[in-house]
Amino acid sequence: QVQLQESGPGLVKPSETLSLTCTVSGGSISSYYWSWIRQSPGKGLEWIGSIFYSGSTDYSPSLKSRVTISVDTSKNQFSLRLTSVTAADTAMYYCARGKWRPYYLDYWGQGTLVTVSS
């Protein structure tokens, strides 16, 4: 059974960098399109971006200038970096496995809450 687990700081100061890692177990990170999605408190889902196991990336245009997603196949992990955070980046952050193509998110992590506050 594939499982995903997010890890990283739960509190980040404004203007600093948010860094999260998703560890994949029960399956290989190869051959899929790994994604990050976030959900602000009480709000809907926002797609942040995705990375193929090969390293090719796609980012949401609204976040592209601040986002980097990377993959480490040797550790079966992929990561999210979001720079210059503000309170608007406070959200539950989910990592998910994406099938391609058609694209759909079939396995999700439990999510990790990141609060941006001084």
Next chain:
Amino acid sequence: DIQMTQSPSSLSASVGDRVTIICQASQDISSFLNWYQQKPGKAPKLLIYDASNLETGVPSRFSGSGSGTDFTFTITSLQPEDIGTYYCQQFDNLPPSTFGQGTRLEIK
């Protein structure tokens, strides 16, 4: 970006009822649409992919249809465990992939 509009934003129905949720895209997305269920405090769960394909292990009372700009998600006989928020997601013309604003489903 392609905008996804769901209706209604919330609904209340009785056990056994047929429930329908609509998702409308701001432009033609062919069949490139998925449906997810999210229960409080949990991650979303995939129910339907590519407009009408039932994910493995998902009960057959869930179904999806549509193409182009108009899509429908149906629960044929509502069960108590179906409460939650339902989201559509388009993946045409990615990036970005975009979600609808969600439909909160309650039991009467």
